[in-house]
């Protein structure tokens with residue numbers, strides 16, 4: 532039995548507990564949470580830490596297989612340029628790819644991440660996921676605007692899905708890439724699959740204005756990019772990305788809308804009313820990297836929807852630390868409270884990946900991981916620029 536205490540603990544499902552104590556068994560499962568009602572308790576095998584203890588973080592959106600691209604891309608040239616850079620650079624030596632994944636998983640661990648929603652186009656991450664104690668939901672991603680090879684693409688994604696399912700590396704399901712990269716024919720295969728399995732959908736949504744222009748009249752830099760590559764656009768025109776998802780993603784699906792950088796208040800409310808189980812995932816450092824802009828997190832929060840946090844891949848961010856995403860949002864939007872953003876980084880991410888019975892909050896029976904945040908400002912109840920995350924359990 533190990534006991535951990537700090538100036539405050541943040542269970543998430545309830546308010547912060549001053550000098551709270553968390554008792555873990557040898558398997559790091561919580562067996563008791565003690566509220567000493569303000570006093571410091573002296574208990575056997577207890578570590579007291581200055582700062583606040585919070586549950587392990589959830590990175591709801593990452594692409595670990597692209598980790599070897601860290602530091603290789605140019606910043607802030609927009610989504611069309613980013614798509615081209617990915618297309619031209621994703622292939623690399625197997626060892627370089629494996630080393631990138633290894634160091635990314637080690638960085639996630641040291642930054643207190645306990646679960647990851649990971650987008651997969653290859654089997655490169657399988658071995659290291661089996662070796663890791665991080666929980667994974669593997670989203671096998673589908674994209675392709677050419678209707679001629681849509682059946683082949685769908686079948687290769689099914690084969691990749693089966694490869695993931697054949698080993699113990701987390702839950703694995705198929706998911707569409709985005710509203711602008713899938714032909715109507717491929718969408719029909721995806722729709723059938725989602726109707727059959729009702730699995731969680733994770734889709735890039737509202738990441739750039741180019742996405743809106745492309746869908747509306749097949750114009751803009753994304754469209755030009757596809758034309759230059761000889762890719763014909765086999766997707767009807769849509770007034771907004773909302774219409775694409777509404778047409779092809781079943782209404783009772785749990786949908787993770789990832790990015791929402793350019794999604795309007797009306798759009799968010801519409802999506803949330805259409806998809807009752809929707810969660811809006813923000814990836815702040817990636818949005819700054821690609822578009823030099825952040826999603827309007829206070830506006831999205833004001834609509835009452837559930838928000839979770841992700842990072843996207845090392846191709847579009849220097850950090851896959853969820854705590855760094857929290858700090859970007861708290862610094863840019865002072866009206867957001869630490870409590871609120873912490874819930875996005877923990878329990879909401881766990882709910883997004885259907886892992887809330889295991890992680891996401893400090894509750895008896897869960898094994899959520901414990902993170903210490905140091906240099907905390909107790910008068911404002913917020914972390915400071917000097918705050919760091921230290922993984923305790």
Ligand SMILES: [Zn+2]
Nearest residue numbers: 594735843844
């Ligand atoms: Zn992504």
